[in-house]
Amino acid sequence: EVQLVESGGGLVQPGGSLRLSCSASGFTFSIYWMHWVRQAPGKGLVWVSHIKNDGSSITYADSVKGRFTISRDNAKNTLYLQMNSLRAEDTAVYYCVRGTFDIWGQGTMVTVSS
Amino acid sequence: DVVMTQSPLSLPVTLGQPASISCRSSQSLVHSDGNTYLNWFQQRPGQSPRRLIYKVSNRDSGVPDRFSGSGSGTDFTLKISRVEAEDVGVYYCMQTTHWPPWTFGQGTKVEIK
Numbered sequence: 001e002v003q004l005v006e007s008g009g010g011l012v013q014p015g016g017s018l019r020l021s022c023s024a025s026g027f028t029f030s031i032y033w034m035h036w037v038r039q040a041p042g043k044g045l046v047w048v049s050h051i052k053n054d055g056s057s058i059t060y061a062d063s064v065k066g067r068f069t070i071s072r073d074n075a076k077n078t079l080y081l082q083m084n085s086l087r088a089e090d091t092a093v094y095y096c097v098r099g100t101f102d103i104w105g106q107g108t109m110v111t112v113s114s
Numbered sequence: 115d116v117v118m119t120q121s122p123l124s125l126p127v128t129l130g131q132p133a134s135i136s137c138r139s140s141q142s143l144v145h146s147d148g149n150t151y152l153n154w155f156q157q158r159p160g161q162s163p164r165r166l167i168y169k170v171s172n173r174d175s176g177v178p179d180r181f182s183g184s185g186s187g188t189d190f191t192l193k194i195s196r197v198e199a200e201d202v203g204v205y206y207c208m209q210t211t212h213w214p215p216w217t218f219g220q221g222t223k224v225e226i227k
Binding site: 035044045046047050059060061062095100101102104105106107 | 153155157162163164165168174204206208210213214215216217218219220221
């Protein structure tokens, strides 16, 4: 079964850091671009970041540029999102999504609050 | 950035009746390769989004044929021929032609009258 499973979410204080992970299974992870998409409580979907299959191209939404870092380990079939300098407005469910947006994980909740 | 605008934002529908959601983009979504990369997603309450339609009118595997997508250029439509109770949720259009960023519409909430 094709599956993406996120982990690493939680409660963090403003200015803090978190690292999200996304474990992929059921498909050849190394040939797919991957994305992170987030959804604030009661709000819509917002694209956050993408990474090409071999890591050679990376892009970020302006709202997270300079604070978030996307990476991947194709040997471990895992996608990461390192989130630093977190703000209240980063509070959201973070989804790991396969390249053409055809497969989504269940999401992991990140709450930034003091 | 390409702005995606959906209407209506709320759509009360009667079971068994048709429903239609409009999505407009701020610029043409025709890619230089000739394809138009416009997707539709369904997000049921408490669930992750699920892709229903890709490249304007192609249904994903397992998507009921009561869902159809149409349109071109900057104007697109998702139609549900006969709404069923399981169709309740929020529907998003999304463009993947001009990136970054990849952009979504605001979402349309479909509920049963």
